Amino acid sequence: MSINLKSLIPVFDAEWIGSNTDVFIDHISIDSRSLQNGSKTLFIALSGSNNDAHLYIEELIEKGVQNFAVQYIPESVKGKANFLVVKNTLNALQQFASYYRDLFDFPIIGLTGSNGKTIVKEWLNFLLSPDYNIIRSPKSYNSQVGVPLSVIAINEKHNLGIFEAGISTVNEMEKLEKIIKPNIGVLTSIGSAHDEGFENLEQKIKEKLLLFKNTNVIIYQKNELVDKCLADFSAENPIPDRTFFSWSFKDNSADVFILKKETKNELTIIQYQYEDKASDLEIPFNDSASVENAISCLLVLLYFKYDSKTIQNRVQMLYPVQMRLEVKNGINNCSIIDDSYSSDFQSLKIALDFLESQQKKNATKTVILSDIFQSGFSNEELYSKVSQLVSANKINRVIGIGPTISSFKDKFSNCIAFQDTASFIEAFESLNFSNETILIKGARSFQFEEIVSLLEEKTHETVLEINLDSISHNLNYYKSKLADDVKIMVMVKAFGYGNGGLEIAKLLEHHKVDYLGVAFADEGISLKNGGIKLPIMVLNPESTSFPSIIQYKLEPEIYSLKGLNAFLKIAKEKNLKDFPIHIKMDTGMHRLGFEENTIDELIQTLKNNSSVRVQSILSHLATSDDPKHFGFVEKQIGLFEKLSSKLMSELNINPIRHILNTSGISNFPNAQYNMVRLGIGLYGVSNDSSEQKYLENVGTLKSIISQIRTIPSGDSVGYGRRFMAEKETKIATIPIGYADGISRLWGNEIGFVTIKNQKANIVGSVCMDMLMVDVSNINCKEGDSVIIFGESPTVIEMAEALKTIPYEIMTSISQRVKRVFFR
Structure with a gap:
């Protein structure tokens, strides 16, 4: 592609605003994160209800992008680039594609x-x-x-x-x-x-x-x-x-x-x-x-x-199609991005952008790449373009596998090449993979799944699959309920509600949420060490963690005079000025927070104190999900309005205010204030059945069948002989148990798993590392996949049967269960 930018004015039906009329573009982009953006990129700033790419134009200009299709020109970038101003940028993208198709x-x-x-x-x-x-x-x-x-x-x-x-x-x-x-x-x-x-x-x-x-x-x-x-x-x-x-x-x-x-x-x-x-x-x-x-x-x-x-x-040579990029834990602190089933130029661009979004902080970026097929380019042109992509994405080393890429290895600055996968495997030990984010991208004929197996961290065969696209969908669903100027804090405490904190935080950072919330300082420190730059609020800070909170620029929730005085003492010792803190009011939850009778003393303590700045005032609703108690919620909101207004007036401040949690976002839209806190809804769980259908399942806990046996009538299964077969029964053993987070109460035919889209009741007691299910009516074999929870059973179904809440089900999943993230 090489197209004169000004020739696109009639294609876009655009108004031209710019100084350089002699510009040719060779790349269209809608992703501000992409490292492939450059001086010959036309960036089309899509604007939707949940995201506006116009906000990224200034930083794109700083990175060398000079050509934009926009619906409006932000004040800060006027005169700094070439702009095609259109009524609707999505329509403009589609019009350009239609024009290009006709060529x-x-x-x-x-x-x-x-x-x-x-x-x-x-x-x-x-x-x-x-x-x-x-x-x-x-x-x-x-x-x-x-x-x-x-x-x-x-x-x-x-x-x-x-x-x-x-x-x-x-x-x-x-x-x-x-x-x-x-x-x-x-x-x-x-x-x-x-x-x-x-x-x-x-x-x-x-x-x-x-x-x-x-x-x-x-x-x-x-x-x-x-x-x-x-x-x-x-x-x-x-x-x-x-x-x-x-x-x-x-x-x-x-x-x-x-x-x-x-x-x-x-x-x-x-x-x-x-x-x-x-x-x-x-x-x-x-x-x-x-x-x-x-x-x-x-x-x-x-x-x-x-x-x-x-x-x-x-x-007869057709194969199962993997339709997603998977992120897996690798050996020696590596992260593996598994795209080992296709190798074409267009999907390489997508995979490289995904690599950038998943890279660990300061980790080396490595690409293992097979010969590329069906590019439409000559080999010389193709590998020149691949080398430019690799360079733009700042890949530290390339490992090429295949006769063609091997012959063009000199086009890459740091490339090791092997004629075939077997040669790579033979040299594997000498390649010293450590602390790297590794994209494995290869055509099926190269059998790169063998490479994935070598690099993947060896854990048991139970995994929790996290669908990042579903997280994005759920985030956007709740964003759509907010007024335009309302900020959003997303809770990633408890290891992202069991789903994985850092990876989800990276995705949220991409979506430009305003705050992350964690329970304890060590959770926030882990995110900061992982490269997260978003402000992070610590909801339950212990006074012993205050020095670490200050060191890592976390923001503490302060809920008592004792805690406030302890923090102020350290803040003065460190000569801090305007360090952000968050003041928690107790409006009826009676868990943490300043009560009404302590507000005057709180005001006096904060007055004329320059060490800290009240970044926000918050409270927590006790019953926002239960219509029977909505009257109590209204009283909480009324008290919050009264107390926070008094604090703001007496201190002459205008901080962020927030009281709504996930169910509050849906049920009390008039109390959005300046910010809301999204928790369990992000992970696909609502307390409202009518709302649940709009959310997507995020986590699917999977395992496999380890062994199948048939037992005669009268035989028992498991500890305590709690299941007795009334007829010949086929039993499958699954390698997951209460040490992985499956409640023992889920056993003894109360719970079930899904195999081949069919229910298999759990029989006998759930063991520490195993459970057994009845598969008498299911055509299955050892090694077949088993759904522990996800679409069926859902965590909501499990929670109802166990008389608990979905939070407990999700956060109980052990850290020894491998998390696999995919799109």
């Missing part, structure tokens, strides 16, 4: 549906890549922002595109169609995802079909409703010679009719009829979703005129 003329496959889009896209890329130079959506970039970013990655060497489009409501697909402009349409499985955005299933299908307004062929699974929608769609969007290419298990009028389907071990064997010829196809999966996705791919191959032998040879 190329080759077949584009457009995919939409409720489920399977990303899987089908990745499989089609694999199946067609021997014959085409393919550009495809990276990861699952299928949104109003993701689609234009995907299309902008096209270059002159590509000759086939595969892009997916996802929508959540009406009037979205038409915008994506104008960007993708597919010639070939594939409609994948239609399910219940995002149902809430549509009146009914028919409306959803019709909206999705709008992606195919100008396609020559539409590939789909035949059924009565889809056929009806296609008929209506064709009448409204007629195209000469458009064809519908259908498949079915049941309707023999389909173009491809599945005559037989047989499951055999891990395989599915189908016989399909096409053009009066029956052919067999072996699909290396036995679940129905994968089989249907493979059949969608089959129809594309048939449309492209591949013969049955070639189809069989390629389809």
